[in-house]
Amino acid sequence: MNKKLFFAFTLLLSGLLLSTSCKKEEEAPQEFIANNQTFTGFKSFTKVAENIGPDPSLGAAHFGNDSTVTRYIYFKDNVAASGGSYPVGAVIVKESKNDEGTVNMIVAMAKRGNSFNTQGGDWEWFVLTSDGTIAKDEQGNDMRGTALLNGACVSCHAGAETDYVFSK
């Protein structure tokens, strides 16, 4: 390689390195946006609890007062909190149902991150259908958001010990 070419090559290389390192700094904070695929097959996630009967922090929510109902709690990839909070992308599903089939309610929470909802731990709340897709309300809108059910989800879960999560 002649000198001129070598010089040009080094210049190019350092330019490349510089641009990749700049890119890293500009990277947006991580954000996880759940879609219908996020929750499908939730019954194969790690089941961490199976609760029946009343729970003082539950009251009538999730059919806590209905003794026929079992509440199954599934953590995707068995995700765990670290340093008191769950990582971006954490997905937790809960199914409340009874054998009679009169109750079958499925809800979920996903850690979205990126300052999506700093007042609520950056969690997004969901109501799901029985196959794990995101349910629609009467207007046809996805049942998801920071203040789902007029903020009932987030305000009750704010009382949980670890990052809005009761079960683990």
Ligand code: HEC
């Ligand atoms: C009045 C309190 C209350 C309300 C309202 C409430 N939850 Fe819960 N939720 C609980 C409790 C307590 C648990 C713990 C498990 C159990 O025994 O049912 C729980 C469990 C869960 C779990 C499993 C993870 C965990 O924290 O253990 C998810 C997911 C969940 N709820 C989603 C929702 C969504 C979505 C809504 C709103 C549509 C909602 N919850 C409304 C009290 C509440």
